[in-house]
Structure formats: C-alpha cells, structure tokens
Amino acid sequence: MPLDIVVGSQWGDEGKGRIVDLLAAEADMVARYSGGDNAGHTLTVAGRIFRLHLVPSGILQPHVLCLLGNGMVINPARLLAEIEQLQALGILVSPDRLKLSSAAHIITPIHVALDSAEEAGRARGEIGTTRRGIGPAYADKAARRGLRAGDMRDPGAFGRQVQQQVQAGVDLPGSQPGLPAPHPVEAGRTYAAYAERLCPYLADVGEIVYRALEAGRTVLAEGAQGTLLDLDHGTYPYVTSSSPTAPGALLGLGIGPRHVRRILGVAKAFQTRVGSGPFPTELTGTEADRLRGSGENPWDEFGTTTGRPRRCGWLDAVLLRYAVRVNGLTELALTKLDVLSGIESPRLCTAYRAGRERFTDLPDTPAYLADFTAVYEDLPGWADNLAAARAWTDLPPAARRYVERVEALAGCPVSMISVGPQREQVVPRESGR
Numbered sequence: 324m325p326l327d328i329v330v331g332s333q334w335g336d337e338g339k340g341r342i343v344d345l346l347a348a349e350a351d352m353v354a355r356y357s358g359g360d361n362a363g364h365t366l367t368v369a370g371r372i373f374r375l376h377l378v379p380s381g382i383l384q385p386h387v388l389c390l391l392g393n394g395m396v397i398n399p400a401r402l403l404a405e406i407e408q409l410q411a412l413g414i415l416v417s418p419d420r421l422k423l424s425s426a427a428h429i430i431t432p433i434h435v436a437l438d439s440a441e442e443a444g445r446a447r448g449e450i451g452t453t454r455r456g457i458g459p460a461y462a463d464k465a466a467r468r469g470l471r472a473g474d475m476r477d478p479g480a481f482g483r484q485v486q487q488q489v490q491a492g493v494d495l496p497g498s499q500p501g502l503p504a505p506h507p508v509e510a511g512r513t514y515a516a517y518a519e520r521l522c523p524y525l526a527d528v529g530e531i532v533y534r535a536l537e538a539g540r541t542v543l544a545e546g547a548q549g550t551l552l553d554l555d556h557g558t559y560p561y562v563t564s565s566s567p568t569a570p571g572a573l574l575g576l577g578i579g580p581r582h583v584r585r586i587l588g589v590a591k592a593f594q595t596r597v598g599s600g601p602f603p604t605e606l607t608g609t610e611a612d613r614l615r616g617s618g619e620n621p622w623d624e625f626g627t628t629t630g631r632p633r634r635c636g637w638l639d640a641v642l643l644r645y646a647v648r649v650n651g652l653t654e655l656a657l658t659k660l661d662v663l664s665g666i667e668s669p670r671l672c673t674a675y676r677a678g679r680e681r682f683t684d685l686p687d688t689p690a691y692l693a694d695f696t697a698v699y700e701d702l703p704g705w706a707d708n709l710a711a712a713r714a715w716t717d718l719p720p721a722a723r724r725y726v727e728r729v730e731a732l733a734g735c736p737v738s739m740i741s742v743g744p745q746r747e748q749v750v751p752r753e754s755g756r
C-alpha cells in the first residue's frame with residue numbers, strides 16, 4: 324500500500340519530471356498535488372521532447388492513471404490544450420486515464436490579470452511570478468470565494484459564477500491600472516464551454532488514491548516547484564502560493580500519512596532559481612553561463628513555462644540539509660551531474676557566514692537568507708563525459724567523491740544520479756554501495 328512522494332529539494336526545475344517518468348514505470352497512479360501551470364516539465368522520451376505543465380509526467384507510461392489533486396489550481400484553457408496535445412499524439416485516448424479533483428480550484432482570467440497587476444505594484448519589488456494567476460487563485464481559495472472544479476458539473480451556473488467573479492475583480496477600485504481587463508460576459512461564456520468539456524474528467528481524487536493504497540497499489544505523488552518556494556517553508560515572500568513540500572502531498576491529495584513509503588527529494592548537482600529572492604551561492608558572468616548552457620538544448624537552464632534564463636550557482640548543502648529536514652526525505656536523486664564535467668574545481672556550500680559568526684545549519688528560516696554569505700569547500704573536478712555512465716563504477720572517482728560528499732553534507736543517501744536528458748541516462752547509486 325505504498326505512497327511514494329517526489330519533491331523538489333531546491334527552487335524548482337530540479338528535473339522531477341524525468342525522475343517521476345522513471346518511477347512511474349513501477350507505479351499504478353501518478354498524482355500532482357500542488358501548484359498549477361506555473362510548473363513545467365520537459366521530458367525526453369525516444370528522442371521526442373514533451374512539455375507538460377499540468378498533466379503529471381506519468382501520462383507517458385501507458386498503464387498509469389494520472390490524477391490532479393485538490394491542492395492544485397487549474398486553468399481550464401491550459402488543461403484542455405494539454406489534453407488535446409496528448410490526444411493528438413495518441414497518448415491520452417480516454418478520460419479514464421486522467422482525473423481532476425472536484426475540490427481543485429479554478430484559475431479565471433481575473434486571476435491572471437491580477438497576478439500581473441500585483442507584481443507591478445509590490446512595495447518590495449517584483450516576486451517574478453510566472454503571471455499565470457497562481458497567487459490570486461490561492462488567495463480566493465483562502466478567502467473562501469474561489470470556484471472549484473466540481474462547480475463545472477453545472478456548466479451554465481458555473482459560467483455565471485465566473486462572470487460574477489470577473490466582474491467583481493474588474494470593479495475593484497484601482498484594479499489593474501494599464502492592463503487590459505478581462506470581459507466578464509465573454510469569460511462566463513468561455514468557461515461554461517470549458518466546463519462541458521472537462522466534466523468527464525471530474526472525480527473524488529482522494530477516494531481514488533485511498534482505495535488504490537488500501538488495495539496494495541503504488542501511488543506516486545508528483546511535486547511541482549520546490550521546497551524553497553513553499554509558502555510556509557521557503558524564502559518568503561519570494562515563494563509560490565502553495566505547499567510543494569512532502570506534507571503538501573497529503574493535504575493536496577486528501578490522504579493521511581499512514582501509507583507513505585519513500586520520500587524522494589530531487590536536487591540538481593548545482594542550483595538554479597527563476598524570479599527574485601535570495602540565492603547565497605549565485606554565480607554571475609561566465610561561471611553562471613557555463614552552468615546555464617546556451618539555450619540551444621531544451622534541457623539548458625531557461626524556464627519551461629516562461630523561457631526566462633535561470634539564475635545559476637553552486638550546490639548549497641546547507642539548504643539541502645534543510646530540505647531533508649522539512650520534507651523528511653528518505654533519499655535524494657541528484658540530476659545533471661554531467662553538467663559539472665570539465666569544471667576544474669566544483670564548489671559546495673557547506674556553511675554560512677554573517678559577520679564573525681559561522682553557521683553549518685540555517686540559523687533561522689530561509690526567509691532571512693539574504694543576510695548570509697556562503698562558505699565553500701572546493702572539490703576536485705573531472706574532465707570525463709558522463710553521458711554513457713549507467714553504473715556507479717562507470718563514474719570517474721572525482722564524480723563519485725562529489726556525490727559522496729553531497730550525501731554526507733545533506734545527511735541523506737543519494738539513490739540515483741542523472742547524467743543526461745534521456746530516460747536511460749540514470750545511474751542507480753545502489754550499484755555502488
């Protein structure tokens with residue numbers, strides 16, 4: 324009856340999608356539990372590139388049932404576009420393979436408009452959101468005036484609710500200066516049509532997950548974003564508006580902790596972030612460019628959702644240890660180790676300094692990271708191309724040493740290492756224990 328949870332251990336974009344795609348081969352269901360189309364997964368399967376924002380990466384495994392949990396916020400236009408794309412490719416042939424929780428919340432055009440308007444008006448400067456309406460939709464949920472997916476069961480009434488919500492937003496004094504306001508009547512009509520099309524996908528996802536677990540099936544909870552973007556536990560206010568950490572999987576799917584087996588944190592062998600906020604190990608100039616890549620490849624460090632170049636830096640083991648704690652990680656998957664090949668001396672952040680004080684653990688929550696300077700350990704580099712490595716012993720000694728040092732500093736075993744974008748470019752660490 325296992326529930327395995329895959330979470331991002333950094334600021335998102337760790338490569339969770341490819342790890343979920345791999346683990347989904349052994350799972351019966353894959354369920355997304357938080358966020359919305361702010362997420363983006365790039366998967367490379369048999370030389371084809373797939374970009375998904377809402378539908379779990381497990382959809383590429385034909386036997387897997389995919390679920391969108393109650394903790395998510397759904398833009399129906401985006402979901403329908405993804406469904407159409409998957410139908411055209413013959414990957415999704417019936418609504419039986421994809422279910423949307425009736426308790427998930429709906430993103431409407433006013434949320435998208437407000438996201439941009441709020442960004443422009445923030446006293447502390449922009450958060451750098453994806454402008455997909457995520458924050459305003461979660462704000463409406465918390466204020467108990469949101470629209471839920473289950474409301475789509477009556478498309479006519481749902482369309483009227485959307486119209487009213489958009490009208491209320493447009494009427495807000497001073498709302499969206501300089502931005503095109505969504506049209507309430509048009510939004511209502513469009514959303515009623517979306518509702519007709521999405522009704523066959525609605526279900527009680529918590530019940531489906533519970534029944535499956537009780538029957539001994541394996542369910543994989545697929546995280547989006549990352550630990551440091553968590554509304555409570557991340558670098559507030561430079562965070563998203565949901566709970567991407569492992570406990571969020573339980574809340575966002577409507578299931579208790581009893582069934583949890585593995586909690587796998589995905590971490591890049593270096594570190595990236597999009598949007599604003601503190602980043603103690605951030606690099607600039609040619610060093611950052613080296614980690615980012617040129618943008619020619621889909622796996623280079625440019626946002627899947629917004630195309631923005633990602634900020635890049637060295638792996639921060641202090642934050643990784645924090646991710647192990649907050650998520651209760653049982654193991655780590657280290658991605659993109661191949662990108663460090665050719666770097667003379669890759670660095671790991673092992674502590675922080677503030678004035679004369681030195682900290683090996685976070686002295687306070689990550690919201691106050693800006694006050695600290697990274698302290699580094701320099702490791703020997705390796706020149707070898709890792710693309711063909713499939714076993715621990717295929718990795719050069721310096722790369723193995725890097726992984727072992729990450730394990731020791733994070734206080735968590737690394738169970739797999741990715742060395743390229745293809746499905747098979749993964750080294751199981753067990754092979755070296």
Ligand code: IMP
Pocket residue numbers: 334335336361362363450451452453454455456457458547548552561562563564597598599
């Ligand atoms: P929002 O989720 O669009 O409100 O954006 C809030 C912050 O989270 C911004 O810094 C975004 O860049 C960041 N963010 C949201 N989703 C992702 C993601 O999937 N990967 C990386 N960063 C993300």
